[in-house]
Amino acid sequence: KQVTAFAPATVANVSCGFDILGFAIDELGDWVQVTQSDSGILRVVEIQGDGGKLPLEPEKNTCSVAIQAMLDEMGLRQGLDIHLFKGLPLGSGMGSSAASAAAALVAANEILGNPFEKKDLVPFAMEAERIACGAAHADNVAPSIMGGFVLIRGYDPLDVVKLPVPEGLYCTLVHPHLELKTADSRSVLRQQISLKESTVQSGNIAGLIAGLFQSDFELISRSLKDVIAEPSRALLIPGFYELRESIRSVGALGSGISGSGPTIFILSQGKEIALQAGEASKEVFKKIGLGVDVYVSEV
Numbered sequence: 001k002q003v004t005a006f007a008p009a010t011v012a013n014v015s016c017g018f019d020i021l022g023f024a025i026d027e028l029g030d031w032v033q034v035t036q037s038d039s040g041i042l043r044v045v046e047i048q049g050d051g052g053k054l055p056l057e058p059e060k061n062t063c064s065v066a067i068q069a070m071l072d073e074m075g076l077r078q079g080l081d082i083h084l085f086k087g088l089p090l091g092s093g094m095g096s097s098a099a100s101a102a103a104a105l106v107a108a109n110e111i112l113g114n115p116f117e118k119k120d121l122v123p124f125a126m127e128a129e130r131i132a133c134g135a136a137h138a139d140n141v142a143p144s145i146m147g148g149f150v151l152i153r154g155y156d157p158l159d160v161v162k163l164p165v166p167e168g169l170y171c172t173l174v175h176p177h178l179e180l181k182t183a184d185s186r187s188v189l190r191q192q193i194s195l196k197e198s199t200v201q202s203g204n205i206a207g208l209i210a211g212l213f214q215s216d217f218e219l220i221s222r223s224l225k226d227v228i229a230e231p232s233r234a235l236l237i238p239g240f241y242e243l244r245e246s247i248r249s250v251g252a253l254g255s256g257i258s259g260s261g262p263t264i265f266i267l268s269q270g271k272e273i274a275l276q277a278g279e280a281s282k283e284v285f286k287k288i289g290l291g292v293d294v295y296v297s298e299v
């Protein structure tokens with residue numbers, strides 16, 4: 001038996017939701033083909049599209065680590081061969097390692113007769129994130145598996161909540177040609193925040209979620225602020241604040257760092273503004289002399 005599955009790119013954090021909020025970008029992602037074998041072991045047979053950078057060792061590859069966590073939970077020994085086709089750039093902040101793990105789990109789950117609901121695959125994918133960046137965060141893997149906007153209400157125990165997406169919400173992804181490892185962008189974060197910062201951040205995350213429920217684009221716009229991770233991480237991304245300035249004039253709702261960067265996400269009401277925000281971003285990076293890829297997609 002052989003199954004191929006696709007899992008999408010994701011924007012984690014969404015400004016104020018550090019480690020607890022993310023959404024999927026359906027047009028971009030990774031594909032994983034899983035084939036049953038009688039070897040009795042997991043093998044990563046082939047990886048395409050990674051420029052030879054990803055490990056084939058089953059204990060280091062996010063596809064096999066995620067599937068192994070699932071097999072361990074079931075107490076099952078099953079030979080599976082894995083082929084990974086990367087559609088996402090590595091170290092981009094678009095949830096590349098998460099998409100590989102998510103697609104691998106969806107394919108393996110189907111091979112095994114779908115013993116798990118999609119939501120129940122999230123903890124297995126988190127084990128892959130632990131291997132990839134040292135932190136088992138779920139804000140990429142949960143939306144990559146479940147689609148749409150997903151809130152991680154709590155980690156202990158894991159409590160994953162799917163949120164509504166207002167119609168006409170568009171995302172522009174601006175990917176500067178830089179590589180940032182999540183482990184490195186996590187290492188620049190402050191370990192302590194003040195009471196005031198906590199109040200500001202809580203107000204914004206509550207506002208953003210209320211805005212999603214009420215399809216209130218103005219409220220979403222006012223809430224797209226991050227006083228915890230962004231001030232430290234923006235320093236690693238040239239053009240970050242210039243871009244924010246330039247998309248204001250086209251009427252976008254706001255911008256932030258996608259996951260741990262360097263990709264920047266921009267939210268807009270309607271495709272036209274999202275496209276204009278993309279053009280404005282290209283101008284910013286042209287001035288800096290840094291190449292970018294721009295993607296526009298409905299959320």
Ligand code: HSE
Nearest residue numbers: 012019137182259260
């Ligand atoms: N929430 C994670 C972080 C996402 O910000 O480190 C990594 O893509």
